Amino acid sequence: MVSCTDLGVKETDSFVITTESGEFLGVDAAGTLSSAYNEMNWQNTQENLYALNEATTDEQFIPTRGTDWGDNGVWRDLARHAWTGAHTFNYKAWNYLNANVYRANQILHPKTTKTAQQEAEAKFIRAYNMFWILDLWRQIPFREADQGPAVLPSVKSGQEAFDFIVADLTSALPNLPATAVGNIGAQNKASKASANYLLAKLYLNKHIYLGGDAQSADMDKVIGYVTAIEADGYKLQDGFFGIFGPSGDNETIFWANGQYEPRIWGSLHYNQGRETYNTGGGWNGFATTADFYAKFEGPADNNAPGAGQEERRGFVPANSLGVGFLVGTQGGPDGVVKARSGSPLVFTKDVPALTGQPDYTGVRLLKWHPGVKLNRGKDNEKDSATINMAGQGLNHLVLMRYADALLMKAEALFRKGDAGQGLILVNQLRVIRKATPLASLTADVVLDERARELYLEGWRRNDMVRFGKFNAKFAFVDNTDASRNIFPIPDNALGSNPNLKPTDGY
């Protein structure tokens, strides 16, 4: 009998990029770059990378409140530093970051037709994702685009990994555009400034990744890269909370496609923002520690508008949703917001335990406000022109910002022994933020200034590790083992690739 068919298939809704004989045909560079940029939007969730970087620190944690936020213990494990290689955010972050590295590899493969700029953008994307892999796990698996699932990725670590990322960025720099300050429409794509920022980050943390103390030469690199960012026109922006809205500003270097609803609602109480912004209200998740709140200037128990606090601590008005640190009695358009019990909602500074919490314990943080823009520099006014119901369409989740670059430069100066120059930079920032200039710079002061400026922006864990404060006792953390400074290679990643080494201490 004769066969009717050779059982070949013709695809009608997809593009074959690797044939069944394993030949890689290349990808469409523009289409694949689009998805690589779009995939940055997974950072807008409160989970995964964001949770690993923030909900493990003294800045953010989620207590279990009655029937809410138990979430199979994922938040408690982070807050207690009790995570294991099976933690779901750990392995999802691993997957997301590595998948974007692979996307970049598809573009960088010789079979893919691309322009010099597209190649540079792909290198930036690869470097950005590899930076986080290095920072979180210290082992970077590597697979070329033409390697099929039967090939086990090789693993880069230490100097090799560091050099690989730096090489990508330095070779990308000449071909990246010098995106103008305030051009928000282009700042969700790679630019010279974003590559320089990432290089500064890498050299600032180099001694953490490779061991030893910070080297003067590396700190000079940090200073040089930040200076290059300044040369492109980036500078400090007057009006702190205005930066975290949908429009452009002087500071934003790179932001992620995707909407920042979780940044707005993750922390707010169920009954906050309901009348004006979103009938669903907040999610009542993230709280901050009393110690973190205490880092800011201002009266300890009063965060009303004009109570004498510094700008970055925000304020809580009597008749609308506050901004910054929400502590004490919360107001809304109908007067006092009610807790679930019906009594007025008063956020307390203390959270006695990680479980069994009522709905009102803990100070809340709100940096991306649903009713922005707040008028820049003016404490107590709200520009009602830009109200969006739930945060949808608000596409400005800041990932890299000049104030951070400035503080990196200050830290580099401090680390190479030039605390005086560093102090000048820190005070530049403090002045524009309407905080009292400082008299001297210490390691703790540098770290605290970063905390005050960069909370909710995903850098707290990285900063605490660099200053040796992460494997220490704070809040609900008892485990001071140095193994906590990096995350374990996910269990199922170890299972899928024996080239990865189990992380010490797990």
Added chain:
Amino acid sequence: MIRLYLTRYAILFLVLASSVAMAQQVVTGKVTSGDDGSAIPGVNIVEKGTSNGTVTDVDGSYKVTVGSGATLIFSFVGYVSQEIVVGTQSTISISLTPDVTALSEVVVIGYGEVNRRDATGAVASVKSEAFNRGIIASPEQLIQGKTAGVQITSSSGEPGAGVNLRIRGTSSVRGGNNPLFVVDGIPLSSDDTTPGGSDFGRGGSSAKNPLNFLNPNDIESIDILKDASATAIYGSRGANGVVIITTKGGKGKKQTLEYSSTVSVSQQAKYYDVLDANTFVSEWSKLNPGVNPSTINYGANTDWQKEINRTAVSQNHNFSYSNSYKTGNYRASVSYDDQVGIIKNSGLKRLTGRLNLNQNFLQDKLKFTAQTLFSRVNDQAAPITNTAGFEGDLIGSSIIYNPTIPATPTNYIGNSSNMYSTDIANPLSQLKYYKDGTETNRELINLSLGYDITKELNFKINTGFDRSHSLRASATSGLQSKIANVNGNGKAFMTDQKNANDLVEAFFNYNKKIGDNPLTLLLGYSYQSFDVKGRSANAANFGTQTNMDWMIQDLKDADKAVRDFIPQNWNQYEYDRTGFMRVYDLFSNPPAKTYYTSNLPFINPRGVTGTRYSYKDELQSFFARGNYNVGEKYFFTASVRADGSTRFGSNNKYGIFPSGAVKYRMSDESFVPEIFDELAVRVGYGITGNQSIGHNLYTTRQQWSTVGLNNDGSLSNTGTGPNDGAGLNTVTYGNPDLQWEQTGQLNIGVDYGFFGSRINGSIDFYNKNTTKLLMQVMSAQPAPTPFVWRNLDANVINSGIELTVNGVVADKKDFGLNLGFNVAYNKNKVKNYDGSPLPTGAINGQGLSNSYAQRIANNQSLFTYYVRNWTGFGADGLNTGGDEQQYVGKSAIPKVNAGFSLSLRVYKFDLAAYMYGQFGQYVYNNLANAYFTKGSIAGARNVTPDVLSTNESKANSPDVSTRFLEKGDFVRMQNLSVGYSTTLKDFFVNKVRLSVTGQNLFVITNYSGRDPEVNVDKSLDGIPSLGIDYTSYPRARTVSFSLNATF
């Protein structure tokens, strides 16, 4: 019986008296039925030892020319065959005795049929007389509880809900665990023919049961091939068993018009006993001391479960006309079903038309068969989902919604902007502001032509066309309360999908006697293609429009306007409310994105997106089977099938699936006690495969990622640059080494019958070993997709015992009693798996994100529970027992399935009863986990009274734990039917039957939920779950009144 004996003696006498044998002689006569004396058309009459023969005509008459010394064998399905020595008789009229035992029935085994006595494999057959009665949406329900080792679980009580059918346990670790369904010779595609629902913020829902298009009344028999020696003839699709559905023809009926009608009344079988308004308020107050209850007390006392539910009156009408004549027969039928759901706004309407035709030509040498079905099914669905979050879907919210709120579909108190204080979506609002309908047309046509080339050799061509076209459209109004992303916006969704499944088969059948021993050979070729094409469209920004038909029509108009505007080769488009459009082309090089700006002529500006999908798979097969028996004592069967599939790459396109079986019938041996009329031992082994994985997973492919729409109708991807808009994402990480999953199955069975086969049945032992498991495992990163399909180096072992006993207690003219019992024990284990355990069984609800309850792990049963070990509440009212998930030695797979049937006939009355049960499985009560806690009532969500009696703190977190894991053992009184049949002489109606049937009359169980027989789809990362109860459609208790009339 007496008459039969007399006839036999008379014949014997005549034979003895005759001394003259003639070379050729013509015999005529008439065959009648032993029970009522009516003529039987279509009786097979064969001259023993030859292929010479004939069949009786409409009047039961026949004429045959036989040689000298001939013996005639008279056989007909459902009657005991008779052999009569012709001698010198020229007229032989006989009466056939109805067969009361199962052993003589014919079983369909794929590409043929065989007498049960000769069957070598484990095959169960259920004939239409034994089907479950009452209101039946899909064929599986007809045989629920009827056969050992076949576990049938409806995913819910919804009319037309998906059915989980497992034959001898679960062997694959993914979705492809359903058996192969073969309808009149056409293997159905495993693809869903109706699209799943759109997630409007409430969670996803499953597609409907794809077998709903069949009219249960048209089905003659359902045969289940259980062991590999039987299923291997279906090769790569046989690993989970094969269910063969045969529809009724006109054979044996003479100008018979039948009408049957059923009217059913259904009510919800069980409600959650939640608090009434007074208790609700007082208990809430206890937990919220010092707070004025007016914040949650709105004065009414509403039973929300009753508000969304109704007493459903359903009806079903069947007309059929059958006729048979000398050269053929036909049956035509029309049916109409209107199954009304017990939840408002849900139901299923079905219209079917069928014509089955058999026509013989050239002195019966050429046989033409046609089975044609046209059906139209309209499904209406209520907003019920599998994965509802804290707001609840319709079912969830109806249980927990504040009972003090008046029963109106509004969220506001009076006309003010003052909203009820609740996070939950109002159940009536969900009903009022949601519409979801699916219309499916399906045609299933089977045409075959068989020709007897010689007396021994027959050639047959079989073609099948299975076409379905399904349109699902749904809309939700912006007035719908408390559903994220819908409130104030309104959304509409549609999917239009066409499936085409074409079959061509050609095979030879060769029958030859070697001495006295018959040999049957089958050799064939089969080609089948599966083509799926569809497109879907979404629209948002309908404001507070409440006319959902208008919304759906508006979406369709908008979608059409865009499609008319853009080029033909579009794959996706997105159109925002300002007229800005981005179109993603398919197969331009490079793949292009094009921008347009145009205000298309549809009125209200809103955002619309569209996506197209299409793929085609093929299966090409060669198969052979041989049956041989020696002296009706030793039976041998061997088969082999080679399947080639487009689902696998060139290295492994073909899989070969052999099987063999031996049967030793020892009833006639001297060492077997006299008491046995039948005793046979069967041993069979075979290898079968499974290919139910997605399309082309062996090349790496990219697709445009899905276009997105914001709630306000703007596009989620802004910008007009080359890097803006949706990108190309890799959707498969091609694994060219993918190959067939294999299941080797050993079956040892014993068939027995004693006391004149009044007690008969079988015992089967089996061991199924599934290897090269096809499943998606985590990719070694960096990789383009988080998961990659592989053949996992592990084994899933299912082993078990099945026992069937049928007893004919009495078979008198006016009194008959039959009892049937089946029981099956199955043990399931994963072995040799060294990968990371795979979580599944996602648990949803407030504070339960990232929660799951089951794991697939080595040395555990599939769907073993992995939860915290809960040991009660501490003095502080918080959980004790630790915060670590662990294996608790309990699985969702039932260890024992059992069924019991009774049928009783007294004069003109009959009674049939069926019960079945499942034992040893555990159900995870996700519903109680999400809803029935102190924290719930403290948050003004309703609970059951048992929550109040614990010392749980309202601040306690209901983590996934043994607290919500319950024994699922149950016994269900599924079917009880009482009927009265009578024959009317000289009246235009010949036979009338009236009956009353109760379905799901009671369930005996300790399970605290509505029903332990539940399976909400809670799969995680493509790993299926089992036995998790959540907000599923409740089961009904139904009483049906039926009339059958034969004219």
